Amino acid sequence: MKKDKESESLPLKSLHDFLSELDKEWTKFRTAALIGIITSGMLIVFLIFRFLNLLWRIRNLGLRFIEVLDEFVFIALVIAFVSYEIYLLVGQHKFFARWERRVALLLNLEERLIGGAEEKTGKDEDHSSESNKK
Numbered sequence: 001m002k003k004d005k006e007s008e009s010l011p012l013k014s015l016h017d018f019l020s021e022l023d024k025e026w027t028k029f030r031t032a033a034l035i036g037i038i039t040s041g042m043l044i045v046f047l048i049f050r051f052l053n054l055l056w057r058i059r060n061l062g063l064r065f066i067e068v069l070d071e072f073v074f075i076a077l078v079i080a081f082v083s084y085e086i087y088l089l090v091g092q093h094k095f096f097a098r099w100e101r102r103v104a105l106l107l108n109l110e111e112r113l114i115g116g117a118e119e120k121t122g123k124d125e126d127h128s129s130e131s132n133k134k
Helices: 002-060 065-133
Strands: none
16 A cells, blocks of 8 residues: 555655756756856857958958958858857747746745645555554
């Protein structure tokens, strides 16, 4: 009979372990997204500065566009990819911010359910031991 009670509580315990672990890792994921946004933003500022420097060299030094085409294409591609990465990281950060509250509420509810289940099993055992004594 004790094995039946343990098997009934195992799925709830494993969900509790999953939610607890998820809650601990959640901040790391959100922080990583935020750091990625900041780092990519700094990189794109540097690339824009480099791009403006390239345009200045073309204009003032009289370089022909063909001579710097490879650098121009490289900078333009990197700016495009970094911009897309920032877009993805912002979406990821919004996802974590939106679901953080929901996961916390779910974890809180699940902990209350575990506490209620433990109290209920404790009361059931007390009642069964009292009836056995009579």
